[in-house]
Amino acid sequence: MELDGVAESLKDKCIFITGSTGFLAKIFVEKVLRIQPDVKKVFLLVRAADTNSANRRLQDEVISKQLFDVLREKHREEFNSFFTEKVSPIAGDITIENLGIRDTDLRETLWNKIDIVMNVAATTNFYERYDVALNINVLGAKHVLEFAKKCPKLEMLLHVSTAYVAGVREGIILEKAFHMGETLKGGFDLDIEKELKLVEDKKRELYTDNNAEKDVQRSAMKELGLQRAKTFGWPNTYVFTKAMGEMLLGHLRGDLPLVILRPTIITSIYKEPLPGWIEGTRTIDSLIIGYVKGKLPCFFGDQELIMDVIPGDMVVNCMLFAITYHLNQRSQFIYHICSSTSNPVKYTTLERCGFKYFTENPRIGKNGEPIKTRRIPVFKKMYLFRAYMALRYWLPLEALHLVNVVLFQLFSEQYSMLSRKYKFVMRLVDLYEPYAYFRGCFDDINTEYLRMAMAKENSKDSKIFDFDTKNINWEDYLYDVHIPGVLKYVCK
Numbered sequence: 001m002e003l004d005g006v007a008e009s010l011k012d013k014c015i016f017i018t019g020s021t022g023f024l025a026k027i028f029v030e031k032v033l034r035i036q037p038d039v040k041k042v043f044l045l046v047r048a049a050d051t052n053s054a055n056r057r058l059q060d061e062v063i064s065k066q067l068f069d070v071l072r073e074k075h076r077e078e079f080n081s082f083f084t085e086k087v088s089p090i091a092g093d094i095t096i097e098n099l100g101i102r103d104t105d106l107r108e109t110l111w112n113k114i115d116i117v118m119n120v121a122a123t124t125n126f127y128e129r130y131d132v133a134l135n136i137n138v139l140g141a142k143h144v145l146e147f148a149k150k151c152p153k154l155e156m157l158l159h160v161s162t163a164y165v166a167g168v169r170e171g172i173i174l175e176k177a178f179h180m181g182e183t184l185k186g187g188f189d190l191d192i193e194k195e196l197k198l199v200e201d202k203k204r205e206l207y208t209d210n211n212a213e214k215d216v217q218r219s220a221m222k223e224l225g226l227q228r229a230k231t232f233g234w235p236n237t238y239v240f241t242k243a244m245g246e247m248l249l250g251h252l253r254g255d256l257p258l259v260i261l262r263p264t265i266i267t268s269i270y271k272e273p274l275p276g277w278i279e280g281t282r283t284i285d286s287l288i289i290g291y292v293k294g295k296l297p298c299f300f301g302d303q304e305l306i307m308d309v310i311p312g313d314m315v316v317n318c319m320l321f322a323i324t325y326h327l328n329q330r331s332q333f334i335y336h337i338c339s340s341t342s343n344p345v346k347y348t349t350l351e352r353c354g355f356k357y358f359t360e361n362p363r364i365g366k367n368g369e370p371i372k373t374r375r376i377p378v379f380k381k382m383y384l385f386r387a388y389m390a391l392r393y394w395l396p397l398e399a400l401h402l403v404n405v406v407l408f409q410l411f412s413e414q415y416s417m418l419s420r421k422y423k424f425v426m427r428l429v430d431l432y433e434p435y436a437y438f439r440g441c442f443d444d445i446n447t448e449y450l451r452m453a454m455a456k457e458n459s460k461d462s463k464i465f466d467f468d469t470k471n472i473n474w475e476d477y478l479y480d481v482h483i484p485g486v487l488k489y490v491c492k
Contacts, residue, residue: 005460005461006035006320006321006324006461006464006465007035007036007464008036009323009324009327010032010035010036010039010320010324011036011038011039012038012039012040013039013040013115013116014040014041014042014043014113014114014115014116015032015039015041015042015043015114015115015116015117015118016043016045016090016110016114016116016117016118017029017042017043017044017045017118017120018045018094018099018118018119018120018121018140018144019045019119019120019121019122019160020044020045020046020062020089020120021044021046021047021057021058021061021062022120022121022279023266023278023279023280023312024120024160024266024312024315024316024319025044025118025120026062026065026067026279027067027269027312027313027315027316028118028120028316028319028320029042029044029062029087030067030068030070030071030273031273031313031316031317031320032320033071033082033083033086033087034070034071034074034273035464037082037086039086040113041086041087041088041113042086042087042088043087043088043090043110043114044058044062044087044088044089044090045090045092045094045099045121046058046089046090046091046092047092047093048089048091048092049091050091051089051091053091054089054090054091055089057089058087058089063080063083066274066277066489067273067274067277069273069274070272070273070274071083071273090106090110094119094121094136094140094143094144095135095136095139095140095143096143097143097146098143098147099143099144099147110151111147111150111151111152112151112152112153113153114148114151114153114154115151115153115154115155115156116154116155116156116157116158116323116327117144117147117148117151117154117156117157117158118157118158118159118160118319118323119140119141119144119157119158119159119160120160121136121140121144122136122137122140122160122242123136123137123238124162124238125237125238126236126237126238126431126432127222127225127226127236127237127427127428127431128222128225128237128238128241129218129221129222129225130199130202130221130222130224130225130228130237131199131203131221132221133225133237133238133240133241134195134196134199134241134244136241137238137241137242137244137245138192138241138244138245138248139196140245141159141245141246141248141249142245142248142249142252144157144159145157145248145249145252145253145256148256149254149256154256154257155257155327155328156257156259156323156326156327156328157249157253157256157257157258157259158258158259158260158261158319158322158323159245159246159249159258159259159260159261160261160263160319161242161245161246161260161261161262162238162239162242162262162263162264163262163263163264163308163336163337163338163442164239164264164435165178165234165239165242165243165246165262166184166440166442167184167233167234167235167239168235168434168435168438168440169439169440170439170440171439171440171441172341172440172441172442172443173336173440173441173442173443174443175262175334175335175336175443175444175445175446175447176334177246177250177260177332177334178243178246178247178250179247179250180247180248180250180251181247182247183232183233184232184233184234185232185233189232190232190244190247192244192247192248195228195244198224198228199221199224202220202221202224203217203221206220206221222237225237225240225241228240235431235434235435236431246260250332253332255330256330257326257327257328257329257330257331258331258332258333259322259323259326259332259333259335260332260333260334260335261315261318261319261322261335261337262334262335262336262337262338262442263310263315263336263337263338264308264309264310264336264337264338264339264340264442265282265283265284265307265308265309265310266282266309266310266311266312266315267282267284267285267309267310267311267312267482268311268312268481268482268485268486268489269311269312269313269481269485270311270312270313270314270472270477270481271311271313271466272313275481275485276481276482276484276485276486276488276489277485277489278312278482278485278486278489278490279489279490280490281490283432283435284307284309284350285486285490287299287350287354288354288483288486288487289486289490289491291354291358291376292363292487292491293491294371296376297376297377298376298377298378298379298385298388299376299377299378299379300378300379300380300382300385300429300433300436301347301378301379301380301436301437302347302380302436302437303346303347303348303351303378303380304346304347304348305346305347305437305438305439306340306344306345306346306441307345307346307347307349307350308338308339308340308344308441308442309339309345310337310338310339310469311472311477314337314466314467314469315337315467317465317466317467318335318337318447318450318467320465321450321454321461321465321467322335322450325450325453325454333446334446335444335446335447335450336442336443336444336446336447337444337447337467338442338444338447338469339469339472340440340441340442341441341442341443341444342444342448342468342469342470343469343470343472343474344441345474349474349475349478350478351375351376351378352475353475353478353479353483354478354483355373355375356479357479357483357484358373359373382433382437385429389425389426389429393422394422397415397418397419397422400414400415400418401415401419447467450467451467451468
């Protein structure tokens with residue numbers, strides 16, 4: 001197909017975005033406004049009770065971020081008026097029909113204006129309550145699709161998922177769509193309606209039990225999510241519900257143009273507008289933060305395995321080109337945006353870069369003296385890690401329990417607190433174990449075709465909208481960009 005360029009294709013378009021206060025959506029909005037100031041309108045669905053609340057969240061959680069400094073410098077005193085003209089917050093909630101937009105006139109106006117819908121909203125918590133995850137990741141996706149179907153001018157629905165909907169597999173994982181009811185155990189016995197009913201029955205059971213405290217109810221819903229995920233072959237509630245969301249979209253889309261983008265572990269911005277900028281804590285960043293705060297005495301995993309990461313700006317560049325390339329193509333397209341095939345990087349590289357960085361830029365202790373950088377022991381075998389945890393934490397905890405019994409519960413409060421912390425840590429260990437030993441490799445042949453198409457059509461776009469991980473020197477990126485970015489924007 002012939003393209004006039006990504007920026008030109010967005011001219012005079014109205015784009016509707018969910019999850020608009022999140023990391024990816026902010027990068028997307030900034031990029032669109034920077035490369036195409038003649039975009040007609042960007043509508044941001046903001047979880048808020050009313051327009052005033054939505055405006056406050058937009059100001060506090062989007063506009064005020066350093067990410068927009070390049071745009072601020074470009075427009076100077078006109079920045080606020082430019083942003084207000086181009087971006088409109090919409091108060092709503094994807095867990096509710098019509099996306100929680102109560103004003104019928106506003107809904108009609110949006111339906112008649114929108115050209116592109118992007119669903120970036122999600123709860124990414126591995127250990128989320130099952131009811132919450134179903135509402136956001138499954139019903140939320142369905143509500144976005146139903147909303148998009150009411151837009152007569154709609155040219156594209158783009159849905160951001162995760163590559164890890166594939167579960168825990170070994171070998172090459174293809175860019176393949178899910179069929180309705182498909183499970184990772186080889187059957188087709190997953191009934192989403194039954195899952196929703198199961199949750200409602202469980203909630204009714206818990207909430208009618210006057211003896212069940214809120215913490216007990218919350219824990220029960222979290223455990224139910226994990227149990228159901230593992231029943232059908234997924235390792236946690238997050239990827240299980242994201243897979244169900246994909247199923248619904250594929251099953252109900254009709255002839256709607258649909259692109260499902262599956263990133264792997266998203267990291268800080270690689271190039272522009274602000275290298276190293278990041279929000280929230282990604283999987284690998286928890287290692288960096290734990291080390292900086294001195295709360296990571298050891299870790300587990302095979303450091304020789306591939307750490308599949310992708311910078312946030314490359315994900316957004318892929319989103320933009322996929323939208324442009326597939327406008328009005330009434331089919332479904334699946335893309336892995338990843339690095340494990342085209343330019344793999346191992347966990348050893350992260351460890352080496354981290355050790356080098358903190359050796360050359362040592363942390364400073366409370367006494368004002370530099371803290372000597374030491375390598376953290378990593379248990380390659382899980383049974384060794386569990387043995388260490390038992391000797392280092394579980395046995396002392398059991399000893400405290402016996403002392404507590406002998407002394408008539410004198411240390412009951414301390415024991416309860418430490419016991420809760422230990423159980424919480426071991427729950428996190430269970431959740432992250434599949435990824436610490438993940439031996440899958442994500443195929444990205446569809447994404448490679450996109451790269452080739454962009455290079456063929458417009459070499460200028462290949463530079464502005466680069467999403468080819470082969471261009472990344474991982475050691476330079478981790479040492480010069482990502483680790484300093486995590487320290488600056490997450491640890492602060």
